[in-house]
Amino acid sequence: MRLPAIVLNFKTYPEILGKKGWDLAKRFAAISDETGASIVLCPPATDIAHIAKLVHVPVFAQHVDAVEPGPTTGWTPPEALLEAGAAGTLINHSERKVAWEEMAKSIPRCQKIGLEVVACADDLAEAETLAKFAPEYIAIEPPELIGGDVSVTTAKPEVISRAVERIRAANPNVVVLCGAGVRTRKDVAKAIELGTSGVLLATGVLKAKDPEGALTDLIRGLPSGAPRRTRSR
Numbered sequence: 554m555r556l557p558a559i560v561l562n563f564k565t566y567p568e569i570l571g572k573k574g575w576d577l578a579k580r581f582a583a584i585s586d587e588t589g590a591s592i593v594l595c596p597p598a599t600d601i602a603h604i605a606k607l608v609h610v611p612v613f614a615q616h617v618d619a620v621e622p623g624p625t626t627g628w629t630p631p632e633a634l635l636e637a638g639a640a641g642t643l644i645n646h647s648e649r650k651v652a653w654e655e656m657a658k659s660i661p662r663c664q665k666i667g668l669e670v671v672a673c674a675d676d677l678a679e680a681e682t683l684a685k686f687a688p689e690y691i692a693i694e695p696p697e698l699i700g701g702d703v704s705v706t707t708a709k710p711e712v713i714s715r716a717v718e719r720i721r722a723a724n725p726n727v728v729v730l731c732g733a734g735v736r737t738r739k740d741v742a743k744a745i746e747l748g749t750s751g752v753l754l755a756t757g758v759l760k761a762k763d764p765e766g767a768l769t770d771l772i773r774g775l776p777s778g779a780p781r782r783t784r785s786r
């Protein structure tokens with residue numbers, strides 16, 4: 554993904570299921586085109602292939618399994634995500650936790666085939682340990698603030714700045730994102746000021762009365778100027 558970025562986790566909100574999500578994805582991609590902002594979409598697994606064909610912005614999965622393609626009914630190996638058109642995946646979201654030993658297998662397997670990994674951390678200790686697995690990105694998201702009205706950037710700014718420090722100390726190659734309750738341009742600007750390279754969010758856009766307006770507002774919080782780095786399409 555290009556940085557700084559706004560990563561939109563669709564979760565499985567009713568507002569994004571099926572055609573509603575396809576339509577939103579097209580509208581979000583159009584905003585990315587108009588503004589030049591880096592937007593990443595994370596639809597449910599059932600919609601990755603369709604949305605990846607509809608839009609040119611990166612599409613990430615919400616989860617991946619460490620299994621090999623083969624007799625693994627109901628699981629999602631990295632290769633299946635790649636074939637579906639995903640550019641990367643979230644892993645270890647607080648709503649879909651993953652065992653350390655699974656991540657030790659799945660993160661390098663994703664990277665080997667060119668899928669980028671955004672690993673989510675609930676707290677500082679988890680972020681520091683995750684950094685040793687060398688995902689491209691770690692998103693620090695205190696679970697108690699997810700889906701709430703107060704952004705992590707307001708409620709717990711020190712958690713973000715300490716996460717940035719500790720992740721950098723553990724692995725300087727990992728890019729830090731943050732999320733939980735992010736809703737406005739002010740939240741995005743604060744996230745960047747605290748040392749992150751973007752935000753991971755859901756409710757502030759996908760539950761908004763005007764999702765396009767909400768996304769456009771968030772983009773206004775990004776620093777102006779050229780993206781610093783491109784890591785995938």
Ligand code: G3P
Nearest residue numbers: 699700733734754755756
């Ligand atoms: O993955 C993003 C997420 O968990 C944060 O959710 O609804 O607080 O933006 P939300």
